[in-house]
Amino acid sequence: MSYPTIESTIGNTPLILLPRIGGEEAKRRNNLILGKLEGNNPAGSVKDRAAFSMITRAEARGQIKPGDTLIEATSGNTGIALAMVAAMRGYKMILLMPENLSEERRQSMAAYGAKIVLTPKSGGMEYARDLAEQMQKNGEGLILDQFANPDNPLAHYETTGPEIWRDTKGSITHFVSAMGTTGTIMGVAQYLKEQNAQVQIVGAQPEEGSSIPGIRKWPEAYLPKIFDRSRVDQIESVSQADAENMARKLAVTEGVFCGISAAGACEVAVRLSHQLENATIVFIVCDRGDRYLSTGVFPA
Known part of the structure; x- marks a missing residue:
């Protein structure tokens, strides 16, 4: 069956x-x-669709492989979706999000095994995005970048x-x-x-x-x-x-x-x-x- x-x-x-x-x-x-x-x-x-698309297409192009670390700045839903897809495909996931977003979102991401980095409320998503870029430059992982990645739309x-x-x-x-x-x-x-x-x-x-x-x-x-x-x-x-x-x-x-x-x-x-x-x-x-x-x- x-x-x-x-x-x-x-x-x-x-x-x-x-x-x-x-x-x-x-x-x-x-x-x-x-x-x-x-x-x-x-x-x-709805972000489940984009998360699955971004990870599986990057895999198909040979940009990432199971075991790699992925990084994303998120206000919540994309992070939860990426954490789920990362879990099902065998990736480590680091998610950056402003500290003022709801507790349910943080707990959902953590449930899928993602590491969460909280950023200052005052900096909003802009600060979270900048920090993700810096972490990538430091070699801490690869950004999928929902904001620029054509696999999202x-x-x-x-x-x-x-x-x-x-x-x-x-x-x-x-x-x-x-x-x-x-x-x-x-x-x-x-x-x-x-x-x-x-x-x-x-x-x-x-x-x-x-x-x-x-x-x-x-x-x-x-x-x-x-x-x-x-x-x-x-x-x-x-x-x-x-x-x-x-x-x-x-x-x-x-x-x-x-x-x-x-x-x-x-x-x-x-x-x-x-x-x-x-x-x-x-x-x-x-x-x-x-x-x-x-x-x-x-x-x-």
Whole structure:
């Protein structure tokens, strides 16, 4: 008999209808809001796709081999995903992350055997990225670099985008994604635009002064090299309060328990549904809410 390995459980996540979150206005306008449940991946987020792609493709090119040490700066989900793939493929993993990110994320990375280096909150992800570069220069390991590695968006071009096109039977009109490393939105946008150039690609980023894990508005010097502004038709800003409120609302009205960046993307999808007619709007539910319990967003 042939049994699947955990690798085979990455991807092919459900695309579900959210009939209540858009309210009566979305119904009146005959709009559909669909969420792609990336929390169903084995390490719990959309980043499982990119992590698997970056490690296995680097292996295939002969850049890395089992037993090597890998380094990555991460705000959480990519780190957890890389820790999982490193464990399944036989690598040592060093992850650098700002000290203010949730305890659940740190513990998840450690559970997979990763070494965690906490960086000052004041330096944000920029400091973590700079330190990772320095560690690589010191010969402590190899950076996969989710921010510049084309294998990140390629994972979504080859899997996430085709799944959305397949499951909507080509009826998608708008795609919404939070923008962090931008790998998801870049890969999906490229695929969907090749199928139908009229599909609108909408990115969600935090308002000035808002801190939403997984979504960033990068300073120009740190803008991910994989990001191509021409692939995004519209960028919407989301406040931290709106994203957190939407996270709670999704849980109690739709039974979808997701993270704050996913809720930010949903907030944008709902806004669109109140402006459009006859639209099929897909957003990425990039992870699960249990990763944020210690933050107080979901009070008991």
